[in-house]
Amino acid sequence: MANNATKREAVCTDSDEFSHDVKRTKSDQDKEREDEEGSYSENILAGFKTSKVLSDSAREKLMFIHGKIDDQDAVVVLEKTPFREEALAELFSSSSLRLEMKNDIYSSYRLQAPPHLNEIKTTVMHPATEKHVKRYQKQESFLVEETEEDYQSISLPYVEKHSLSLQWVYNILEKKAETERVVYEDPDPEVGFVLLPDLKWDQKQLDNLYLIAITRQRHIKSLRDLTPEHLPLLQNILQKGKDAILQRYKLPAAKLRVYLHYQPSYYHLHVHFTTLGYEAAGCSVERAHLLADVIQNLQSAPRYYRTRTLYFPLRADDGLLEQFRQAGRM
Numbered sequence: 001m002a003n004n005a006t007k008r009e010a011v012c013t014d015s016d017e018f019s020h021d022v023k024r025t026k027s028d029q030d031k032e033r034e035d036e037e038g039s040y041s042e043n044i045l046a047g048f049k050t051s052k053v054l055s056d057s058a059r060e061k062l063m064f065i066h067g068k069i070d071d072q073d074a075v076v077v078l079e080k081t082p083f084r085e086e087a088l089a090e091l092f093s094s095s096s097l098r099l100e101m102k103n104d105i106y107s108s109y110r111l112q113a114p115p116h117l118n119e120i121k122t123t124v125m126h127p128a129t130e131k132h133v134k135r136y137q138k139q140e141s142f143l144v145e146e147t148e149e150d151y152q153s154i155s156l157p158y159v160e161k162h163s164l165s166l167q168w169v170y171n172i173l174e175k176k177a178e179t180e181r182v183v184y185e186d187p188d189p190e191v192g193f194v195l196l197p198d199l200k201w202d203q204k205q206l207d208n209l210y211l212i213a214i215t216r217q218r219h220i221k222s223l224r225d226l227t228p229e230h231l232p233l234l235q236n237i238l239q240k241g242k243d244a245i246l247q248r249y250k251l252p253a254a255k256l257r258v259y260l261h262y263q264p265s266y267y268h269l270h271v272h273f274t275t276l277g278y279e280a281a282g283c284s285v286e287r288a289h290l291l292a293d294v295i296q297n298l299q300s301a302p303r304y305y306r307t308r309t310l311y312f313p314l315r316a317d318d319g320l321l322e323q324f325r326q327a328g329r330m
């Protein structure tokens with residue numbers, strides 16, 4: 001967790017193209033807030049027809065829903081956002097309380113907060129592919145052991161055919177989307193990258209800070225492609241990414257977890273930056289590789305990621321898992 005000194009409101013400066021605010025009316029106060037926090041957009045969810053709840057978590061206050069918008073498949077992610085210390089005074093003074101029960105010194109209430117203090121982070125994928133829908137369905141996972149040969153004969157051919165579109169990545173690199181959200185960019189074609197808030201972060205508090213650094217080089221698919229020739233790129237991302245986060249959010253490197261996923265969902269090299277105390281999905285040992293370790297491994301063994309057996313979890317319905325099964329590797 002970020003400590004109180006470092007906990008600052010990280011104001012969202014633009015609307016996320018995937019987050020569609022579902023409120024329709026605005027008061028003057030709302031308009032002022034809109035200037036500060038991003039613009040209202042058309043409510044594309046007004047006609048959303050729910051087909052199925054793909055998964056949910058009462059603990060994480062999170063729900064993934066499959067449905068249709070204009071007869072096209074869509075996936076909507078609803079997530080209640082964390083409390084913000086800065087907003088507490090207003091929350092207490094401006095809310096109404098409904099008593100549920102009172103007994104001795106104990107009482108419980110339903111607190112009805114002003115709408116702007118009770119927002120739901122909403123991510124919309126539309127039109128969604130079958131892969132998007134599958135991705136959010138609750139599934140059992142299996143740990144896969146991928147040797148160098150498995151990568152060449154099973155994973156690589158599969159990934160080359162079946163990966164999710166990288167259009168959103170190219171939109172960021174070509175300044176066609178999320179331009180105002182960029183925190184730092186290095187334009188160098190070899191070692192350059194764009195650092196910006198991850199789709200999953202609402203930028204309201206630092207406790208769950210989540211940024212991604214997307215490389216300008218377009219042909220590095222994943223960890224498996226990395227060789228010492230990429231060391232300047234990786235070192236640049238690590239150093240400048242940390243510096244930019246210190247400058248913008250006042251979070252020192254010692255409070256950050258900087259890592260790559262293997263397997264990733266999107267096969268264009270990118271690095272995840274989260275706060276150390278935030279247990280983001282995918283930060284566990286079977287999927288996350290610390291960037292600092294990756295750099296050292298490449299320094300000591302140039303073909304480390306080409307030759308090592310790598311382990312990662314795959315969900316039961318993942319096509320890649322089926323390929324491992326068919327090859328007798330599961």
Ligand code: M7G
Nearest residue numbers: 168196197198199200212261263264265266282
């Ligand atoms: P990953 O390791 O390929 O897979 O990370 P994961 O999604 O299973 O973690 C891709 C990262 O990019 C994730 O953290 C996503 O939340 C993030 N991401 C995905 N999309 C489609 C976008 C987007 O359009 N904008 C931004 N800013 N981040 C995205």
